[in-house]
Amino acid sequence: MVQLMNWAGWITAVSLWTGIYAQSSEDILSVSSRSFSTTTRDSLASETSAVSLAAPTGTGQPCGRIAAAVETSSSSYRVAVPAELAYECLTSVPLRPLAALATIDGIVKMVQFQSNLAYLKNPPDGYDNPPVDILGGLADIRNKASDNEYANQYDFEAEIATLLDSARDGHLGFDGITYAGAVRWRRDIILVSLSQDGGPSKIYNLVDFNHTSSPSPVSRIDGEDVDAFLQEEASRVAYHDPDARWNSLFYRLPAQNFGYFGIPRWYPGPTTTISFENGTEQTYTNRAILQEENSWSDVSDGDSFYSIFVDPSSARTVRRQASLRTAPHVPTRLQQVREILDDGDADVPVGYPEPYITGPTEVYINGYFMDHPNIRNLAVLALQTFDTETDADARRFQSLIEQFLAEAKSRGTEKVIIDLQSNGGGRVFLGYDAFRQFFPDIEPFGGGRYRAHESANILGTEFSRLSFSQNGVGYTSPFNYHSYIDSSNEPFTSWTDMYDGHVINNDNFTNILRYNLSDPNLTSSSTYGDGITITGYLDRSDLTTPPFAASDLILLTDGICSSTCALFLEFMTIEAGVKTIVLGGRPQDGPMQPVGGTKGTNVLDADYLTTFSGYLISEFADNATERRAWASILPVPFPIRAYEASVNFLDNIRRGDEGMTPTQFTNETANCRLRYTAEMATDPMALWGLVADVAWGGQGGGIDEARCVAGSYRRESWLEAPPVSSGGSDAEEKNGEARTGAAAANVNANGLDVRWAVAASLVFVAGVSFL
Incomplete structure (x- = not known):
């Protein structure tokens, strides 16, 4: 120790x-x-x-x-x-x-x-x-x-x-x-x-x-x-x-x-x-x-x-330009900037013990195994981000979780704490993969949708004419219906089939979309995807047995969990039934949410939008009149320098929610809330030991209610008692029957960065030059 x-x-x-x-x-x-x-x-x-x-x-x-x-x-x-x-x-x-x-x-x-x-x-x-x-x-x-x-x-x-x-x-x-x-x-x-x-x-x-x-x-x-x-x-x-x-x-x-x-x-x-x-x-x-x-x-x-x-x-x-292979970019508003840098191993936080499993500085993930009086070989997986710079780092991230779980099983580990404190997100498919490594037998829903409006319709109508042989980037962009599948894992038949969805809360939205995780162009391709094959799909489909039961896992957060972190927690709690413990909060009693950051699942950077729009205006418009018309509607570069500018492109919509309320507007509280003490704030081992005592020290091996902040204990997991949508307006369906669908955006996001970024030098094979 x-x-x-x-x-x-x-x-x-x-x-x-x-x-x-x-x-x-x-x-x-x-x-x-x-x-x-x-x-x-x-x-x-x-x-x-x-x-x-x-x-x-x-x-x-x-x-x-x-x-x-x-x-x-x-x-x-x-x-x-x-x-x-x-x-x-x-x-x-x-x-x-x-x-x-x-x-x-x-x-x-x-x-x-x-x-x-x-x-x-x-x-x-x-x-x-x-x-x-x-x-x-x-x-x-x-x-x-x-x-x-x-x-x-x-x-x-x-x-x-x-x-x-x-x-x-x-x-x-x-x-x-x-x-x-x-x-x-x-x-x-x-x-x-x-x-x-x-x-x-x-x-x-x-x-x-x-x-x-x-x-x-x-x-x-x-x-x-x-x-x-x-x-x-x-x-x-x-x-x-x-x-x-x-x-x-x-x-x-x-x-x-x-x-x-x-x-x-x-x-x-x-x-x-x-x-x-x-x-x-x-x-x-x-x-x-x-x-x-x-x-x-x-x-x-x-x-x-x-x-x-x-x-x-x-x-x-210096202006950051959109490019074919834009590095993953977590918006500054979500970044947990490391202000303390040790002269030694920067991959391990200052004040932390030496981990058994650790990655390089670019892959901020650590695994620990510790003795506990009542638990045989307690394990802790510390995930402070899902953000990686390169595809190689993404594969390393995937491998480290795989190594951690294999070591935990070989040691006979009984319980695992997944520590998500101060996790600002990262690549969305690393969130999917982490979930599937814990639960390869559960297919996550991951439903999303985006707002339907004139600019999106222009982009989608034009880019949906492209085939993959003409250009893979345009074909797998978020504005091409080929990028998506519906809830039955069937492709959409046209842009209109995907785009004409619903009128909800006095606004227009696409049909529900899901990622096609069996599409190698979306996932494992280093040109169009994240460079990793997600566990449970393609050549990793032979993994089918969960290494631990949901009752042997606990998710630990401080509420500062955003984007891909929120999506991972959604899968773990709603889809698999893992319980949560949250730390800190205001100086008052009562419950607290484990996810306090954005629950959106994809960000679009302004540079990406203006680059994509600029290409469309210059190459797809039939004449000067149409170019002027599109330029008056589509995003164009700002006349002042933006340090950062972006939007949330995709909402997360929960499986079975008939009102289709974005999870950003639902209130889900943790199973237990703990207050920070001086020891907990400075000694990770002491914190994890306490969390283990609370998580599995109660009646029947469950959460010890007496140690939770007054009014914060909730017995059921979200799988047992799903959170109820915070309301939402009645939906008037634009095309008759509502469609539960699924999104297959070609994304390199934490809900965060996009791999739909476009290179100014890209050239279409079918005689259409890209910018």
Whole structure:
């Protein structure tokens, strides 16, 4: 058994790895240190360069002063400036009205592909968030821009981001470079939410546990009650579940992430003042970590910032282009960025024991076997992501799970914990494969659908004319009916057969779609698929016996589970009946959902949509009139640089749900909720031991209800008592009989990235050149 470092030693190690800086009353940048101070309230911050701003050589403008600091920096670390200075720079960037109006028009075209607009505007009963009219909100922003009501580019971009974030769907967003791409905000304090006595949690400064065995809880932040302040901060996070939003604010060991309080997506103000219950108080200067530092050298003011960072035609900026083999891309809103990096094995989280099964850094999966007083050889599979960079990494991911299960069986393992804490998703077919490795005898439903609208119909009508011999990418795209099969595993006969589906909640949708997992072009092809054959299909169809019964498995989450993670959990719980335990949540009793992130199953990036549309306009239009008509409808490149822009393309629709409500709008609670203690938050082995005790220590070997947070225990699995849809509007079927169907999109997504990305150099064999 590996001895873990104690809390104090671990905090020391964190500070050594992340760097500690001091602030003075002078206008200086962060000063990095590699030593650990035990005499002051230490800061936890990313390593940054030491550069003085006392005598800048720039223009005197805020942006110019930052540029001067970058020029005089000789450090290899990121440059950090006071947050107030960065905010002054960003809010000095002028708004160019024509570009702003065209940006909104472009976002409206992109958002037409958002699968659940009608449900966001008119959510079913039981949904935890208020309605939001995305298209109406964009119209309001356009009107304000037209009336010159925005003082600067930053305020304009911030309002767009805030509107789309209010959808609580991590696949939907538009983050402009001024708002989200030029700097990353930092508070110089990291918080944790812990229960000392099993009661409601309190908030602590993480490093205080290195100074005293009895750290004082935080009582107020910037003069406001700590819980009220943090609830307001959490409301700005894009998770749909309020408990997941709460958890996302704090340090999380599995993700090696300091949380949104320490690393907010929004400007946190110039300082943060923390008051403690023992009467002490500390004020911290907030900072901004510069991104794309090489682009700052010619910045002198807000106008030059716009030219260099915002204008997409600038040669100084880098734009991610859609391509045939786009690497898997998890939207930043879902990424659990690892802020702590060890000089040693980066594939194992800092503070974790050495795993028995582990992958390289690119394949973040680890398997453990541990002794337990009441369980023979307890096993833990830690899956913090389904995201891999390459097809080879995807195959390695598949192989590691296979190795883990084989080793578990050879050891006579009785129980398995599947730890999904802070899992932002990844490749969708890795979620399918992981499920089928545990349950090769169950065919997952995986039903989906997308929104039917004019742009989709134009793309689908035209691309459905293509055959595979003409071009495999176009043939297997999401806008070609050949990519899909119906619920009876039969192909659709035409684009109209697939596309003309249902009117539900006053909006139009395709028929239900499923992935054809027996199609090698979709799965095992390295050209069109993910480069893996999913367990249970093709040459892996001989695996038919589950290695463990559902009752011998437990799923562990902290609510921060999105996209492919949500789909995997859906399969494990709804299809197989595995139970769930969830950690943390708001300082109150009651249940909590194990999935707090998006439950959508495929993201489409704006670059993909504009590339595909551009090809269609240039090559498929019969004449100039048709080209102009299509260009007025289909997505086109934005006139400003987007740091990130995407939509959720596919809803997840549950088997047997006659109302066909997207699972994003259903409320499913875990079987048991536990509060974090200090030991659980810093010692994975202690956490897993407790989870095992709770999961199998109750009556009849089931969950120990007495150890769950009051009001959070649920006896039945979701298979035994399926969650009820949160309502939903009556469906008027567009073509008569409703069709349960199935989607076979050629996807490389976690519900996340798409392998439908198109290469500008692709050429059709049948005489049609691609762009």
